[in-house]
Amino acid sequence: MALDDINLTIRAGETLAIIGHTGSGKSTLITHLNGLLKAQSGTVIFEGKDIWADKKELKNIRFKIGLCFQYPEYQLFEETVYKDIAFGPKNMGLDEKEIDRRVRQSLAYMDLPESYLERSPFDLSGGQKRKIALAGILAMQPDILVLDEPTAGLDPAARNNLFDLIRSYKEQSGTTVVFVSHSMEDVANLADRIVVMNKGKIAMEGAPEEVFQHADELLAIGLNVPAITKIFLGLQKNGYPFQTVYTVEDAVKILKPLIGGDTLDA
Amino acid sequence: MSFIEFSNVTYSYPDTKRKAIENIHLTIEQGEFISVIGHNGSGKSTFAKLLNGLLVPPEGCVSVSGISTADEEKRLNLLQQVGMVFQNPDNQIVASVVEEDVAFGPENLGVPPEEIRTRVDDALKTVGMYEFRLKAPHNLSGGQKQRVAIAGILAMQPKCIVMDESTAMLDPIGRKEVMDAVKKLNREFGITIIYITHFMNEAVDADRVILLDHGSICADGTPKEVFADYDAITREYGLDVPQSYELMKQLGVNACILGEEECILHLTRLLGENGKA
Numbered sequence A: 001m002a003l004d005d006i007n008l009t010i011r012a013g014e015t016l017a018i019i020g021h022t023g024s025g026k027s028t029l030i031t032h033l034n035g036l037l038k039a040q041s042g043t044v045i046f047e048g049k050d051i052w053a054d055k056k057e058l059k060n061i062r063f064k065i066g067l068c069f070q071y072p073e074y075q076l077f078e079e080t081v082y083k084d085i086a087f088g089p090k091n092m093g094l095d096e097k098e099i100d101r102r103v104r105q106s107l108a109y110m111d112l113p114e115s116y117l118e119r120s121p122f123d124l125s126g127g128q129k130r131k132i133a134l135a136g137i138l139a140m141q142p143d144i145l146v147l148d149e150p151t152a153g154l155d156p157a158a159r160n161n162l163f164d165l166i167r168s169y170k171e172q173s174g175t176t177v178v179f180v181s182h183s184m185e186d187v188a189n190l191a192d193r194i195v196v197m198n199k200g201k202i203a204m205e206g207a208p209e210e211v212f213q214h215a216d217e218l219l220a221i222g223l224n225v226p227a228i229t230k231i232f233l234g235l236q237k238n239g240y241p242f243q244t245v246y247t248v249e250d251a252v253k254i255l256k257p258l259i260g261g262d263t264l265d266a
Numbered sequence B: 001m002s003f004i005e006f007s008n009v010t011y012s013y014p015d016t017k018r019k020a021i022e023n024i025h026l027t028i029e030q031g032e033f034i035s036v037i038g039h040n041g042s043g044k045s046t047f048a049k050l051l052n053g054l055l056v057p058p059e060g061c062v063s064v065s066g067i068s069t070a071d072e073e074k075r076l077n078l079l080q081q082v083g084m085v086f087q088n089p090d091n092q093i094v095a096s097v098v099e100e101d102v103a104f105g106p107e108n109l110g111v112p113p114e115e116i117r118t119r120v121d122d123a124l125k126t127v128g129m130y131e132f133r134l135k136a137p138h139n140l141s142g143g144q145k146q147r148v149a150i151a152g153i154l155a156m157q158p159k160c161i162v163m164d165e166s167t168a169m170l171d172p173i174g175r176k177e178v179m180d181a182v183k184k185l186n187r188e189f190g191i192t193i194i195y196i197t198h199f200m201n202e203a204v205d206a207d208r209v210i211l212l213d214h215g216s217i218c219a220d221g222t223p224k225e226v227f228a229d230y231d232a233i234t235r236e237y238g239l240d241v242p243q244s245y246e247l248m249k250q251l252g253v254n255a256c257i258l259g260e261e262e263c264i265l266h267l268t269r270l271l272g273e274n275g276k277a
């Protein structure tokens, strides 16, 4: 069974991370969110309604819940980058001018120059394909962004750019974001809440500071804690009673007052 | 003669004017463990494909063990010497049973059946997948699938393995399993490893780091040499640094510390009695 007895509530406006070992059911879970897959039993409720109650509504739900696939190759199929990004907005029935505006804006969000618009999406590097796939989803301006491993294959600058973009997009429109990630550091930096999957079931759920407290349990199911957390666990072992941290920012807050800084050398 | 030699290699894809690889000149010795980093589109995958003759440069020359990759007659020999593992664990496995998948490469090379048997068993043992030899690959985890893919290459007795972001889709344990397997192949069998990655904490595990930027090599040295220039790495090249180094930087400590253990030791020394209850 790819998914077994999942009970999950996603709150409007939150950033929810889904983590779990390979094959734990993360992708299966999120393809249920917009009705790409239908569960054999149980329901998915969106804004108070069963998404499968009305087949016609389902199409609109797919515009409201923008899902970006784990492998961009499965999402890109048009002969130009322009057509690929325009695909979603076109299906929504937007007029040409608005489509054009959204295509260019989304491409710019991904930090790619307009010269990419006429290229074939298949003649791009792995990370560039990922950026086009993300741009295609952003162009629909969905209420909920569902991103399956959105940073896999992105270089660090592109990853930070995507995170900044998600943060400012949320600030402007209150979008709900659900993302899958194998990077514990990314999860600690971006998520308000984490759902941990193990063998098709939800194993843990909570804020990053709650979930990452369970380093041993996470290790046992194929996961880990952020590198900075490991450093702090090491310091604790060496006799420093620091509180455990999950981001470099919080680590600096604790250590800065204790270390002279500036003039210190290795 | 070095194991791998690039002399003045430039490559553009058909119908493009941009150069994906520009004037690369470098040598790699047998047994090196090299990571390759660089922004999206910097030319890492192109570099990888030039290594095993999937792409042949119109300008300059790439040679492996003294054989030019342009030599059509030696193509099969080249593919056997330089194996590649890609990003997606799901589309590298061809057979429906693990051991058949691993046997696929040597079968194509015309290796006699009894030798294939030993090669397959040895390869699976080396990557820690021997108990899974009769399993169906689709029932394996991503990290296990990638190790089967590595075993398939190993059974061809390569001199070099190129990993093109082979851990990008893996969970933390899967990443570690694959990295450990690759380190073992390097140390125990002297297989040259070219490890392409966007994870800086993986890149610093190599003995040598090559940094690509817009198709050219911008830095080539030990991890500490390449990461020494924090500003260049984080601002110019679109990359970042491991969290231990980032922490040092933000604390105003001038030390290129790339690993967690080293970071804990260093902080303990800096803190002394400060901060102890």
Ligand SMILES: Nc1ncnc2c1ncn2[C@@H]1O[C@H](COP(=O)(O)OP(=O)(O)OP(=O)(O)O)[C@@H](O)[C@H]1O
Residues within 6 Å of the ligand: A001, A002, A020, A021, A022, A023, A024, A025, A026, A027, A028, A029, A070, B138, B139, B142, B169, B171
């Ligand atoms: N199309 C399919 N048909 C049959 N089984 C499938 C299919 N897709 C996935 N599975 C199985 O369902 C389970 C959950 O897979 P899923 O892809 O949801 O995992 P995941 O957590 O997203 O893994 P990864 O981190 O590798 O992306 C796995 O055991 C997988 O083998």
Ligand SMILES: Nc1ncnc2c1ncn2[C@@H]1O[C@H](COP(=O)(O)OP(=O)(O)OP(=O)(O)O)[C@@H](O)[C@H]1O
Residues within 6 Å of the ligand: A122, A123, A124, A125, A126, A127, A128, A153, A155, B013, B014, B016, B020, B038, B039, B040, B041, B042, B043, B044, B045, B046, B047
């Ligand atoms: N088949 C192709 N046809 C035309 N141009 C291509 C093709 N493949 C890659 N390119 C271009 O060549 C350049 C180098 O691409 P390459 O795939 O080597 O980059 P990369 O460093 O592997 O990037 P990434 O980190 O995104 O995987 C990029 O600008 C890319 O757009």
Ligand SMILES: [Mg+2]
Residues within 6 Å of the ligand: A026, A027, A028, A070, A148
């Ligand atoms: Mg998945």
Ligand SMILES: [Mg+2]
Residues within 6 Å of the ligand: A125, A126, A127, B044, B045, B046
């Ligand atoms: Mg690439």
